[in-house]
Amino acid sequence: MSSQLSSAPLAQSIPSYLHADDLGPWGNYLRQVDRVAPYLGSASRWIETLKRPKRILIVDVPIELDDGTVAHFEGYRVQHNVSRGPGKGGVRYHQDVTLSEVMALSAWMSVKNAAVNVPYGGAKGGIRVDPRKLSRGELERVTRRYTSEIGIIIGPNTDIPAPDVNTNEQIMAWMMDTYSMNQGQTATGVVTGKPISLGGSLGRREATGRGVFVVGTEAARRKGLEIEGARVAVQGFGNVGGIAARLFQEAGAKVIAVQDHTGSICRSSGIDTAALLDHVAKTGGVGGFAGADPLGNDEFWTIESDILIPAALENQITEKNASKIKTKIIVEGANGPTTTAADDILHDNGVLVVPDVVANAGGVTVSYFEWVQDFSSFFWTEDEINQRLERVMREAFNAVWQVAGDNDVSMRTAAFIVACKRILMAREMRGLYP
Ligand SMILES: NC(=O)c1ccc[n+]([C@@H]2O[C@H](COP(=O)([O-])OP(=O)(O)OC[C@H]3O[C@@H](n4cnc5c(N)ncnc54)[C@H](O)[C@@H]3O)[C@@H](O)[C@H]2O)c1
Numbered sequence: 001m002s003s004q005l006s007s008a009p010l011a012q013s014i015p016s017y018l019h020a021d022d023l024g025p026w027g028n029y030l031r032q033v034d035r036v037a038p039y040l041g042s043a044s045r046w047i048e049t050l051k052r053p054k055r056i057l058i059v060d061v062p063i064e065l066d067d068g069t070v071a072h073f074e075g076y077r078v079q080h081n082v083s084r085g086p087g088k089g090g091v092r093y094h095q096d097v098t099l100s101e102v103m104a105l106s107a108w109m110s111v112k113n114a115a116v117n118v119p120y121g122g123a124k125g126g127i128r129v130d131p132r133k134l135s136r137g138e139l140e141r142v143t144r145r146y147t148s149e150i151g152i153i154i155g156p157n158t159d160i161p162a163p164d165v166n167t168n169e170q171i172m173a174w175m176m177d178t179y180s181m182n183q184g185q186t187a188t189g190v191v192t193g194k195p196i197s198l199g200g201s202l203g204r205r206e207a208t209g210r211g212v213f214v215v216g217t218e219a220a221r222r223k224g225l226e227i228e229g230a231r232v233a234v235q236g237f238g239n240v241g242g243i244a245a246r247l248f249q250e251a252g253a254k255v256i257a258v259q260d261h262t263g264s265i266c267r268s269s270g271i272d273t274a275a276l277l278d279h280v281a282k283t284g285g286v287g288g289f290a291g292a293d294p295l296g297n298d299e300f301w302t303i304e305s306d307i308l309i310p311a312a313l314e315n316q317i318t319e320k321n322a323s324k325i326k327t328k329i330i331v332e333g334a335n336g337p338t339t340t341a342a343d344d345i346l347h348d349n350g351v352l353v354v355p356d357v358v359a360n361a362g363g364v365t366v367s368y369f370e371w372v373q374d375f376s377s378f379f380w381t382e383d384e385i386n387q388r389l390e391r392v393m394r395e396a397f398n399a400v401w402q403v404a405g406d407n408d409v410s411m412r413t414a415a416f417i418v419a420c421k422r423i424l425m426a427r428e429m430r431g432l433y434p
Contacts, residue, residue: 013048013051013052015052017099018099018100023100024098024100024101024104025100025101025103025104025105026100026101026103026104026107027100028104028340029103029104029107029108030051031340032416033047033050033051033416033420035413035416036413036416036417036420039407039409039413039417040417040420040421040424041421043420043421043424043425043428044424045428046424046427046428047420047424049081049083049423049424049427050081050107050110050420050423050424053078053079053080053081053103053106053107054079054080054081054082054121055078055079055153056076056077056078056079056099056103057076057077057078057149057150057152057153058074058075058076058099059074059075059076059077059146059149059150060072060073060074060075060149061073061074061075061127061129061142061145061146061149062145063138063141063142063145064141065138066135066137066138073127073128073129073142073146074127074128075125075126075127075128075146075149075150076097076099076102076124076125076126076127077102077123077124077125077150077153077154077159077161078099078102078103078105078106078123078124078125079106079121079122079123079153079159080103080106080107080109080110080121080122080123080124081107081110081121081122081423082121082123082158082159083121083423083424083426083427083430084113084114084119084120084121084422084423084426085113085118085119085120085121086120086121086155086156086157086158086159086160087106087109087120087121087122087123087154087158087159087160088109088113088118088120088121088122088123088159088160088162088364088367088368089105089106089109089122089123089124089125089161089162089164090105090124090125090161090162090163090164090165090167090193091124091125091126091127091146091161091162091163091164091167091171091175092105092124092125092126092127092164092165092166092167093126093127093129093130093131093142093165093166093167093171094126094128094129094130094165094166095128095129095130096128097126097127097128098128101126102124102125102126103124105124105126105164106122106123106124107122108122108335108357109121109122109123109124109364110122110419110423111357111415111416111419111420111423112356112357112358112361112364112419113361113364113419114418114419114420114422114423115357115358115361115396115400115415115418115419116358116361116364116365116392116393116396117392117395117396117399117422118364118365118368118392119368120160120364120368121423123159123161124164125146125150125161126164127142127146129142131166139171140174143171143174143175143178144174144178147174147175147178147179148178148182151178151179151182154179154190155179155187155190156187156189156190156371156374156375160189160190160191160192160367160371161175161190161191161192162191162192162193162364162367163193168193169193169194169195169200170195172191172192172193172194172195173194173195173198175190175191176188176190176191176194176198176199179191188374189371189374189375192204192367192368192370192371193367193370194370199370199373199374200370201366201367201369201370201373201379201380201385202379202380202381202382202385203366203369203382203385203386203389204363204366204367204370205239206243207362207363207365207366207367207385207389208239208240208243208333208360208362208363209239209240209241209242209243209244209246209247209311209333209362210243210244210247210362210386210389210390211359211360211361211362211363211365211389211393212240212243212244212309212311212331212333212359212360212362213243213244213247213248213251214362214389214390214393214394214397215331215354215358215359215393215394215396215397216244216248216307216309216329216331216354216359217251218393218394218397218398218401219307219329219331219352219354219397220306220307220329222352222401223328223329223352225306225307225328225329227248227251227252227253228251228252228253229252229253229254230248230252230253230254230306230307231253231254231256231304231305231306231307232245232248232249232253232254232255232256232305232306232307232308232309233255233256233257233258233300233303233305233307233308233309233327234255234257234258234259234308234309234311235258235259235260235300235308235309235310235311235312235316235334235337236259236260236309236310236311236312236313236333236334237258237260237276237277237280237285237286237311238260238311238312240311240333240334240360241258241260241309241311241312241333242273242276242277242280244309244311244331244333245258245273245276245309246273246274246277248307249270249272249273253307254268254269254270255270255271255273256268256270256271256303256305257271257295257300257303257305258271258276258286258292259286259295259297259300259312260280260285260286260287260312261285261312262283262284262285262286262287262288263285263286263287263288263294263295263297264286264294264295264296264297264299264300265286265287265289265292265293265294265295266292266293266295266300266303267291267292267293271289271291271292272291275289275291276289276291276292279291298321301317301321301324301325302321302324302325302326303326304326304327305326305327306327306328306329307327307328307329307330307331308325308327308329308330308331309330309331309332309333310330310332310333310334310337310338311333311334312334312337313334313337314334314335314336314337315336315337315339316334316337316338317330317337317338317339317342317346318339318341318342319339319341319342319345321342322338322341322342322345322346322349323345323349325346325349325351327351328351328352329351329352329353329354330346330351330352330353330354331354331359332353332354332355332356332359332360333356333359333360334356334360335356335360336356337356338353343410343412347410352411353410353411353412354397354411355410355411355412355415357412357415357416357419358393358396358397358400358411358415361393361396362389362393365389365392365393366385366389369385369388369389399418400414400415400418401414403417403418
């Protein structure tokens, strides 16, 4: 498989509202599109579609603070592409959110949704706010005003937000209520990631970790690696990493090293993940866990393993540590954990990287199930959800694996080829309106 994501020249389609010499995350996305362009065949005629978000809404979000003053926050909703279905993607609350970042995240949602073949386009939203500095009342007011402002472009059939960094099921409940009050009817399908009691889905909380486990076992099968006894290392022991680690252990693997923001731990005979989950619930992190030995944070990356799961932050596997990583398979639970340069090093060293757009798509897949259940007001059992999730993830992995082999490219490039072709073929079949 050849390497990917080199710095191909950017296309000419730089919008006037971004700085051409500092495009931020949107620039990374454009380079990725340029890299797959040669593989798109006749669909490449439509490639400019992928380089321009369909719709961008920037809103002012004013609220009254608890001390009586008025504060204004900048909010965004970007619908990158809706050729295959309504927009779908999370809402991020962070003081450093930028338009470029939301644009890139919306485009990666288009790619992820197409890669796993759920019938959505890509969208994303954000507010430039540090939610830790707001009271609960202020957080609710920000959420409700933002939802009202973007209410003109979201809806169960047009664009369906979900949780992302610093947003959760309570915020989704407020969004659903605000949209419903403005519409004069309860519309549970306007957001996903809701509480179970308000139209949320069983299995949603575990879905991303479960998806990581499913594609991890598929990758192992392709590499001739037995899960029984396989050594697994995990960075991040939160929703994604904690669940994935537990499922690997239940399948007979040994979780030999874990790192989170409180430190790193290891045990070659395998860490008891249930006990570690309890410890994290009580203390907030893996540091100080009595059932394992402490490990240096840099050393974590040098531990020999069979499967490594980055499930914490972006840009964790870089030029600095990539060559020291001794593993067979990396399954990207986090979004963007591997830099472009590190990707090339791992590829040269024969490490199979299952890219984020496939590996962590379990979350959006069960969000899709939640949306379908909301439309019919008929809810499935957790077993039905898990079985359907497993089928979607296996099919996505195998389609991307096939394309990687046929074109001699990495799984990341293959995922982009599969996804971009699906999006552009939909564009072509629909034609231009009017
Ligand atoms: N939750 C989902 O459904 C979902 C879906 C797709 C992608 N993701 C991605 O997966 C990643 C993890 O999300 P999550 O929902 O598990 O979050 P989470 O908040 O539940 O857990 C995050 C974990 O990362 C660890 N961490 C934070 N800073 C760290 C540092 N400097 N070094 C090492 N570890 C650190 C935390 O200690 C925690 O264990 C994110 O990149 C997220 O975007 C999540």
